[in-house]
Amino acid sequence: MSKEPTILHADLDSFYASVEQLLNPDLRGKAMAVGGGVVLAASYEAKAFGVRGGMSGRKARELCPHLLFVRGNFDQYQRLGDAAIAILEDYTPLIERISIDEAFADVAGCTHLFGSPREIAEIVRRRVRDELGLPISVGVARTKHLAKVASQVAKPDGLVVVDPATELDFLHDLPVGLMWGVGPVTEGKLKAEGILTIGQLANAPGRSLRGLLGDAAGEKLSDLAWNRDTRAIVREHRARSAGAQSALGRQPATEAVFRPVLQHLADRVTSRLRAKSLAGRTITVHVRFADMRAVTRAMTLDAPVSATLIVAEIAEELVRQALADHPKEKSISLLAVSVSHIEEQRVIQLELSLGLDDEKRRPGSRQGAARWSADRAMDKARTRFGRDVIGYAAAHLERKNSVPDAFRELAEKDLGRN
DNA sequence: TCTGGGGTCCTAGGACCC
């Protein structure tokens, strides 16, 4: 591992809210939030009242009665998030984008051109402020985890460089909740053991930690607490799954309700897969009941699929199973469809998408094999669920989106190259 | 207090194979 801290973690502050305050001067200095039913992002002025992302709009208004809500300008978020990443790219190609507003960068190879990591971080922060008008916090350290912790400590609108000589001193005084992988549940378990700081976690016996949190999590947190983080910057991640979900409020758990929703979700997912020449073998559905309890049903096929109708029919059958297993649940509040075990599927993609896309041109000799695979997958489904599972489904869905499509697209991860 | 949408990884138990 290198001696110098060259990993930057750059994180735009309260991103959506900052963009809204940038676009509309009337919102500056005010407690405001993006969203409606749910808070997608809150300004620092709102956070001072305890308003947090993910919180229901009602709860947020309780905490902060004068809170201003704005609908999102999602295309602007995409544009400005990309622009901030582009500024980082002026200094190094070694960038791992985590989300729309957050990225790691390794500047080890470019300090001779642009100065020390601290200087590069300062330049990036100034340029994002000057050119885009947005606050961004940056952490600089020897490891990804420490850089990320540092950027959280730096917020709002700050820079923290962790000196390698004192990194454990820096880390060990901080609360465990700042660690990557410690959420509310883990934090609660640790607290029950009297472990409140990262230092206390570091000094807890590894065995008891693994017993408390499981082998993998115990091991990982122990490593992170001692700053034994060996993860490198990864520029491109291959997608392992793709999914879509829709909150329904509270609707009767009937075929008339779930069929059109599942067809819409299947179409969203498979069209994304087909666009990247991908297909997947495992179809998973989530059903959340009115009481917020959720169940999962999954089925793995012999061959990968990406056709809307196949995924939709299997999803419907899985939902029927889930409902049959919970006969007392009369209402559902959310449905989700996801496809995993994803593989590249250039040839079969063309076949399965026949009639759905424009791509009908293909070498005739491949048709047989592709059809065979599709049929085999269908046969597997029929073996499991009965003859008439796979058929033609019509229903088109006209529905009022609970969330704008632009936000869905924002949340989608790029499934990969191509 | 009834909460969006898109992901990753881990665990435990069971089926199945050698």
Added chain:
DNA sequence: TCTGGGGTCCTAGGACCC
């Protein structure tokens, strides 16, 4: 007839992240 161990895959559920 009863009994072992190791490995892989699948399913269901859960925690966590942005």
